[in-house]
Amino acid sequence: MDPRIWSRLPNRLVARVICFLPPPALFRFRSVSNRWNHLISSKCFVEDYYLRIAPRHHWFLFFKSKRPSNYIYRSNNGCHDNQVCEGYLYDPYEKKWYRLTFPLVSPGFSPAASSGGLIAWVSDDPGHKTILVSNPVSKSFTTQLLPPTSEPRLLPAVGLFANNRTIYVMVAGDDQTSQYAVKNITTERYHFDGAGIHLTWDINSKLPDKCNFETGRMVFMDGKFYCMNYKPFTVYVFDVLTNQWSQMEPPMRRHILSPCLVECKGRLYLVAKVAKNKLKVPKSLRVWRLSTDGSKWDNFVCLQQLDYDQFIAVENGKGFDCVGSGDFIAITVKGSDITLLYDLFQKTWDWIPPCPFLYNAASTSNGCGGGRGLHGFAYEPQPFTPVMDLFNHQLQSFLAHSIMANYQY
Template identity: 55%
Template sequence: MEGFNTSAAIPMSTFSTTTTSSCSSGTNITTNTTTTLNPTSPWMDSRIWSKLPQRLIDRVLAFLPPPAFFRARSVCKRWYSLLFSDSFLEMYLHISPRCYWFLFFKHKSLKSYIYKSGNSGGGDDRDNCEGYLFDPNECTWYRLPFELVPSGFSPASSSGGLICWVSDNAGAKSLILCNPLLKTVTQLPPTLRPRLFPSIGLTVGASSIDVVVAGDDLISQFAVKNLTTESFHVDGGGFFSIWGTTCPLPRLCSLESGRMVFVNGRLYCMNYSPFSVLAYDIAANEWSKIQAPMRRFLRSPSLVECRGRLVLVAAVEKSKLNVPRSMRLWGLQGCGTTWVEVERMPQQLYAQFSEAEAGKGFDCVGHGDFITITIQGTDMVLLYDFYRKAWQWIPPCPFIRRSVGGEGGSRSTGSDGGGGGGLHGFAYEPRIVTPAIGLIDQSSLPFQSFNG
């Protein structure tokens, strides 16, 4: 079967795992867990398992989440080889349940990181060599290495099991697509226009990849302006465009450097001063502007994707109607121009959140039924479950070093080295197969590939 990149051998230590009991518990206990099965149990009777058809066993294995699948590969040679079996990977694509997880990096803000990197020669550069994968259903953290990503790149976007990394230096931007489970790294050609801190949008389908780079055009050595958009496209039909599709941004737009959110064929990003939402139609190659709700009273607005719809999350600071300050969620309606409030954080919880946030600002990421709200400069993350209509604090990541003697002594405050540390999150679906990347690896286009 074509399109699969299975040349990389996957070490059994791909995941380091820690399970934290009770996501919503007031006192969280972090423990390393090991599960053992009694060999005398009737469920382990070899006479039962030896008679199961291999095809049925493969279907069971295809339903395992990636961490469990990689552990299962150590059972026997045949299970180990499943990662290199085209028939198994094809079945995995069709029946494996989706994992709506989140990937966090201990990452300084892009601008402060770049300014610092010019002075220190990249001493702190390799902090991005590992990510922290969070399963919101099981409240489990996993450590995920990114040692194959070269220095001088920062994570910018994610889709379809791939993480997009962008070069830090000003100028033509280099982008890398990485699957941390398969240990593959593929570098795209540099953009045509020089940029400083552009917004990056990525959408990966079963047989296509689209990357959009917008804004922060370098018009001189000392000045930037939000002028243009560049698009990269490759698909299974043999069509490709290497940054050849360009589109002007709306006049007087003010993009905050960051990621875009993909929903139903469009990429969305926030526009500032005053707040509005910019929408880029990939097929039509054009931008449009959508008015934001209560735009004069919003603070730290973020766009997220949940259940296939666009959701705006923001704090409301004041209102003409004397409505108390709150955290609100609005959903964009099918007409594409109007918003409807879908949820509001309980007032008692918002008071607690505001005290912890203390004006630092926050970032939001949505995936499936979940939204994470991360207080900037810290590792404090609030989780909202759309299905259960429940808010809860995520247990702290056990793999992150914490400063000693801080307030409470249990949370990182970002005071270790300036620049405002903390967690920077992405929606991430771990996949043991990403067939779309094969469109790049098998093409004759001038790409560079790095396989571990």
């Protein structure tokens, strides 16, 4: 198009075009001109255009696991030890990798949950856990840590839900300071809804008996957090409105390995390897989908035998972890960067191309930084997250009023 036409387009049309750019291009377009930089940075653009009409990008964000691959998988999955934290953003639609750095995240914190373009980081040290929430794309973060949890914990399950005005953080289980301590299993919730700053965690209720959230993951859907329990296999559900736990049966209670819950576009799926080798229950990798009324699990898809043989040759009994985002389910073999991707829309299986940022002089031959593997999260890259600005603004106002009140006193 003739540049003279571009320069005469009204801001409202330019804003609508820019809204449909992928997040990496959006940042590059800030350097086109002062006019575009001012437009993209304006509150009007964010509230009236981007938050209303911009398409959602369902991508994945991977981190290097802090622990070696032979360590118990329940342990925290960090991304650095006294180094600048680094993550790897994958676009499954364009099959592109991007590298993100987190210079403002201090050592001693590990990524634990994601939602609404935000990542929740939990402190690694046993004791009263502290939480930091950040936006990896815009490099923004909570100016203050969330208050420490009321109960000391070792390796709890952590859940996060965030939208434009609300943040829910859930911490459940592992109320102990060492693996030899006696457990007192409880649930804590931190809720910020824009109405004010909350300075404490709410102790909601005790978890049901025999809880063992080995994966440490929570999946949020329709106002509920879902957790996969091991030994015995059970799906536990926490309703954020009633503050109550309930439980439901998985599709199979026996003969399954590495069961994982994932959420894709408002539907809950369970992925597991079937270990029983009988005619009625052959060995396979299966995906079940929860019915819309939540009453039963439907057998959604089964990996074809040839593809299953290839997957088993790579997995080799190490187990795997799953995460869902948009139309995709990513299945990552533990202790590696090898990831199998299932497209729910196209109904196809494919291997994610290797991350080019993992293969460097410091990486070993498997490309995973010493065999530690990758740990993935569902992630929607969001250049703008109003709830972060709202939280920081109200926190600063609260601190300012507190200081003034103390000064006057």
